[in-house]
Amino acid sequence: MKRIAIMDSDGSNHRYLTGGKATVTMPRFSPRGDRLVYTGTLAHKPRVFVIDIASGRERLLVPGGVITFAPRFSPDGRRIVFSMARGGNTDIYVVDADGGTPRQLTSAPGADTSPSYSPDGSRIVFESDRSGTQQLYMMDAGGGGQRRISFGGGRYASPVWSPRGNLIAFTRIAGSFNIGVMDPSGGGVRILSDGWQDEGPSWAPNGQFVMFHRTAKNSGATALYAVNINGGAPRRMPTPQDGSDPSWSPLQN
C-alpha cells in the first residue's frame, strides 16, 4: 500500500494527502504547486487523478473505465499529458486539466509512456519500446516530428526535462537502474547514481539537484535520494516511512 504525502524538501512537516484505500504512485506537482496529478486505482485499474492540495478534493481525469497512468502537467498548467493502455498497446494522450476529450499524440505499436514537457511547452520527451527496447524520444507538443534521441548502451526510461530546459534526467537500465542526465539532443550522457534500482527522477526547482528513489535489492525497501548534477554521492532524504516517486514542487513563498 502506498499513500501520497507532502513534506518540506528537508523532510519536515510531512502530511498525507490520500487515504489508504488504493495504491498510489507517480504524484507530480502542477506548475503553481496548488494541485497534483497522480496514478491511483479505481475498479482494479490504474487511473490518473487530479487533486487540489488545499481542499483535498480529487477527481478522475478520464472517466470511462480506461487504464491511465504516468501523468504530468504542461508548463502553463492548462493541460495534462499521460499514457493510456488498451488492447495491448500504450500511447500518449493530452487532455485539458479541467477535463474533456483526450487527444492522442502517439500511435506507434508498443509502450509509449513517461511524457514530460519542455519548460517552454513546445516539445515532449517520452520513452518508447517501438525500436524493441525502451529508448527516449522527442516530439512536438502536438505529436509531430517523433524521433529517437537515446543511442547509448542499455535501455532508457522515465525522462524529465530540467527547469532551464538544458538537460533531461532519466533512468538507465543496464542490469541495475541508474539516474543520469543528457542534453535534449541525446548527447552528453552522464550517469549520476549507482544503486541496485534507482528510478523516477525529479528536478529541484533550481536545476542543481535531481531527486529519485532507490529500491534495495531483495528487501524491496525504498528511500529518497538527491544527487548534485555536477557529481558527488547521492544523499539520502529523510522520510517517516519508505518513500518513492518524489516530485519536487516549484518554489514556494
Added chain:
Amino acid sequence: MRKTVTLGMAAIALTIAGCARKQAAPEVAPPVEQAPPGEAAAPGDVELVELPAAQADLVAKAGSDTVYFGTDKYDLDEATRATLAAQARWLIANPNVRASIEGHCDERGTREYNMALGERRANAARDFLLSQGVPAARLLVTSWGKERPVAPGSNEEAWAQNRRAVTVLVR
C-alpha cells in the same frame, strides 16, 4: 546562492509497511453490496466486488487462476494456453460472473513501463479467453505493474512468480 535555502516541497509516495496484498481470496466475505456510484460515474468507474467462493471454485476446477510469462515477454506458451482454456471452460459454465484479467510484472522494469507491460500480459490472456468463446463483455483487463509482487526477493525464482496474469472473478 545560499546553500541553506529551502527548495520547496516534495510530494512522494510513502509505503505503508506490511500491506502486501495477496490476490488469493480474502478470508472474510465481501460486502453484500457496494454503495451506488455517483451520478457522474461512467461504465468501468465503479469498484469491483471480488467473489472468494467462486474464485476458489475456479482454482479447483481449472487448476489455477494464474498464468506466467518470460522476462519482458507477453506471449502464451503451451502450458499457459492449457490453463487459460480450462479457465475459459469454467467461465462459460458460470455465466453470472465477470473476470478481471490482471497483469503483473517483476521488479526489473521501471514503474511506468511495467504498467504497460502488465496490460500487454493481461490483454494477451484476455484475447485467448475470447478465442475460447468467453464473451468480451465479461472480460476486463488491467495492470498492476510491479506494485503487487507475490514473491519477495531479487532472484530468478521470485521474478518468475511475479511475471503473471491472474483471472480475478468479480461482479
